[in-house]
Amino acid sequence: MGHVRNYSIGDVVARYKRMRGYNVLHPMGWDAFGLPAENAAQKNNSHPATWTYANIDYMREQLRQLGLSYDWQREIATCNPGYFRWEQLFFIEMWEKGIIYQKVTTVNWCESCQTVLANEQVIEGCCWRCDQPVMPRKMNGWFFKITDYAEELLADLEKLTGWPEKVVTMQRNWIGKSTGLTCDFPVDGRDEKISIFTTRPDTIFGVTFMSIAAEHPLLDALLPGGENEDEIRKFIDQIITEKQRKSNEEEPEKKGIFTGRYCINPFNGKKIPLYIANFVLMEYGTGAVMAVPAHDERDFEFARKYGLDIIPVIMPEGMTLIGESLDQAYTGPGTLANSGDFTGLPSEEAKGRIIAHAVDHGFGAPHVTYRLRDWGISRQRYWGAPIPMIHCDSCGVQPVPREQLPVVLPEDVDSGNSRCDPLHQRPSFYTTTCPVCNGPARRETDTMDTFVESSWYFARYTCPRLTEAPIDRDKASHWLPVDQYIGGVEHAILHLLYSRFFTKVLRDLGYLTIDEPFTNLLTQGMVIKDGSKMSKSKGNVVDPHDLVAEYGADTVRLFSLFAAPPEKDLEWNAQGVEGASRFINRIYRFVENNSQSLTNTPSPGQVLSEADRNLHRRTHQTIRRVTENIENNFHFNTAISAVMELFNVLSNATEKEKRNTVDPYYVKEAMNTVLLLLSPMIPHFCSEMWERLERGSIETVSWPQWDAEAAAEERLTIVVQVNGKVRSRLEAPADIEDRPLIDMALTDDNVARFISGKEVKKTIVVKKKLVNIVI
The missing domain is CATH 3.10.20.590 (Ubiquitin-like (UB roll))
Incomplete structure (x- = not known):
């Protein structure tokens, strides 16, 4: 039913725009790779390809039954080699441009799904798909350098005036730009230095300890030979596991452990202890933090817990802060104190002066950092687009020659255990020759994250049958960016951010001429039943097929559009479906009972009665209301309500005792208007009724125009x-x-x-x- 709602909204827009005279591209395809399909296939003892294409056939038939006006000649499936061959070409070109690299890193590993997850795919410490806890693991993987585009992704949010502000804000916060100072704190008695990033260089004289992330690679050099090494290692393992299981929004209880090492503050030479702290993120900044407990809430809480010094260095106007008497950190502006030559400066001015001092003395520099991390796209499962790279001991990593694309998935069964064996268990797939030296080589066995496929499909819709290139630049320039995009708010970070990134990459590779993929965005609400989102796992699913069989497609469409504004959640209500059915049948009976008078084409009378004027006025007011509701905010529920009110007026005006008081011309005008205004919502029914009354196709009729004078009260x-x-x-x-x-x-x-x-x-x-x- 969630799909029914989403696709019905899009279909109303497409049909409405066609009636307004627009050329409309309304395509449909299948994002068909990935773990969901592979897991379901295994569960049903089927091959992923067999399972996927069978489900595509089933769902396509459901969509046809709903009367969704898709251009099926443009249908694509991302698991088709004719689609992902171009994705592999993009990969090679991105590799050659330096937008892709490979490295060993700590990744999010889902044991249940046996695969790596991107940061964005870990929800509250669990896999986005199976809800099982995610664990850290070191692994070699491929990364897209989305951080190279961080500034443009952030700046171009200002262009997205047709997007909900909450989605723009979510993306802005995820990118997370910060400006400040990077500074090196030498480790006392050793050659190592700990680099920190701070947005508050004005507080640097108040540093009383250093905090470092449990995953920081420098710990491998600092811990051996020190006291309590085994205890510290256990603490590190505990913290890493806890981090994986907490959401980004959840603030953990502050925990830490002293490493036995000290750092030197380069500004004043003070020796300060180095702690491993659970609130320091390796993903943000440098993975180490200068701790200023007098002016940071987390540092203050940590210092109080572990008995560390608190030294105020920013004084609010008219006040003198004393560390021992503080009951919370002061995080506002003020005048510097206890800060050497910078004492007495306003805090904002001091920031620039302190950064300049660090630059002059060679231990710091101004810096911009982002919360956004590079996109890890390696997946260790079978059902995905193979990464088109070859590993040769002599020549290193080499791309598959372009003429050998696509690299397709094998259908053989090497191990005999499963028809979904990962590619690294299939020698017939990974055994190959180097394209440079012709010596023995190993084909890359990782497949791409399925979000890669969904990051550019909208461009392929403009030229789905093109075989010479992935995108026809002229056709893409004609149709893109997408004028109206409809999808759930759950895609705000994952799909929408990745699509924006990929659009910019394809522009830089010469395939597109646009900067942003989607001009206007509507994030529809979920369908709720029994207090929670409809899902198979919760057992509260209503199958649209059953509803269509019982009530017809138009009733299902009408209910999904009428029950709530599109941006709000829709509470499932069986009585609401019955109500939608009753309304459609009321119109049907009205047409049947008045078919003779409605099929005539009378001219209006010379003099309008009061009843004529009321019906004529309400007809044009309804056209105006419905048009404005669709144009301004897609509130189909209030648009349908307006049509219902018009139909009630029409029904009352044509009751037996009043029938001769209303000019048949205005009755017919009102009835035709009801059908035309409802036709984008319930197309089968309106088409059938129109054919009875007008002997033609409603598909060729334009959207009605209101007469401002007639609509005036x-x-x-x-x-x-x-x-x-x-x-x-x-x-x-x-x-x-x-x-x-x-x-x-x-x-x-x-x-x-x-x-x-x-x-x-x-x-x-x-x-x-x-x-x-x-x-």
Whole structure:
């Protein structure tokens, strides 16, 4: 049902835009590689390719039943070699441009899925797919240098005015730009130096200890031979495991252990202890932090816990801080104290002077850092796009020759244990020859993260059958960027950030001419049942196939669009489905009962009755309301509600006792309007009804236009308030001026009871809505 909702929203937009005269590209394809498909295939004793294509066939049929107006000639599947061959070409070109590298690093390892996860795929310490705890592991892997684009990714967020602010904020925070000072703290009595990054160089004279991440590689050099090495190693293992299992937002209890080593503050020569601390992240800055407990909350908490010095060096205006008496850190601006030659400077000015001092003396430099880390794309499973590289003992790492692309997945079974054996267990796959020396070599056995496939598919939609190149630049320039993108907010970091990065890479490689992939973004809410998101694991799934079989596709579409605004979660409600069905059947019965009069094409009468004017006015008001609801915010629920109100007016106006009082022309106008306005939402039904009434296809009819004069109200209901409380309602001409309206309000009997004997201080008129009398 989540898919039904998402795709119904997109289909309404596509159909509506076509009716408005636009050329519309509305494609569909299948993001079909990755662990979900492989795990499901194994569970069902099937090969991933067999399982995947069978599910594609099943779901395609469901989408067709829903009447989704896709251009199926553009259909793509990311597991098709005709698609991922171009991805492998991009990989080679990115390698040649220096955007890809390989290194040994500590990775997020999911034992359940037997694969590496990117940082973005670890949710609260667990795998994004199977919810099992993630553990650290050292491994050689391939990385995309997304950090090379960090500044552009951040700056271009300003261009995304059609995106929800919350998504822009999430991306800005994930990129996490910080400016400040990098500075080297020598390790006392040794050659090593610990490099730190700080955004608060004005506090550097207040450093009383150093904090270092448990994963920091320098510890391997500093710990051997020291006291309590075994205890420290156990602490490190414990901290690393705990970090993997906590979310980024969760603040852990401060823990640390003294390494037995000291550092020297290069600004004042003071010797300060070096601690391993659980709140220091290897992923941020340098993996080490200068600790200033007087001016940082985490450092303050840690120092209090372990009895470390607290030295204030920033004094707020009119105050003198004393370390022993502080009950919390002071993190605001002020004047420097206890800071050598910089004492007395305002903190903001001191930052620049202190950085300059570090540069002059050769132990520091200004620096910009980002929270964003490079994207680790190596996966150790079978069902993915093979990485097109070859390892040769003599020639090193070499790309697969372009003419040998695509590198396809093997279908043989080497070990006899599984039809999904990872590639490193398949000698017939990895045994090859070096393209440079022709000597024996080993093919890369990692496959690419499935998010690589979903980072550029929108460009391939513009030329899906092109065989000479991945993208037709002219066609891509015509259609891209995507005008309207629809997807869940859960993609805010993963898919959307990666797609933005890939768009910029493909631009730099010469394939695209755009900087950003998606102009407007709608993040639809989830479908909720029994208090939680519909999912197979929770056993609360409703199969759209069953609903379509019972009620028809249009009822399912109408319910999903009517039950909530698209950006809000939709609470599943079986009664709501029944209600949608009843409404469609009401229209059906109306057309059946009035088919003879509705199929005629009368001309309007010379003189409009009051009933004619009311129905004609409501028809054009509804066209305006529905158009504005779709154009402004895609609030299909209020658009459908407006059509329901029009249909109620139409039904009331044509009741037996009133039938002869309404001109058939305006009845037909209203009925046709109902069908046209609903046709993007319930296309099968409206098409069928239109064919009965007009003997033609509704697909060729334009979106109706409203007549502003016809939609104008002749009489308005004006609310009258006294001191902000509603005391009466007035019927007034639509063109009434403020002064006569105020006089009407002041002389109204209901109002007079509340203002009698009181002084009227002022009157406020909100045009065409209300009068507020202040007494």
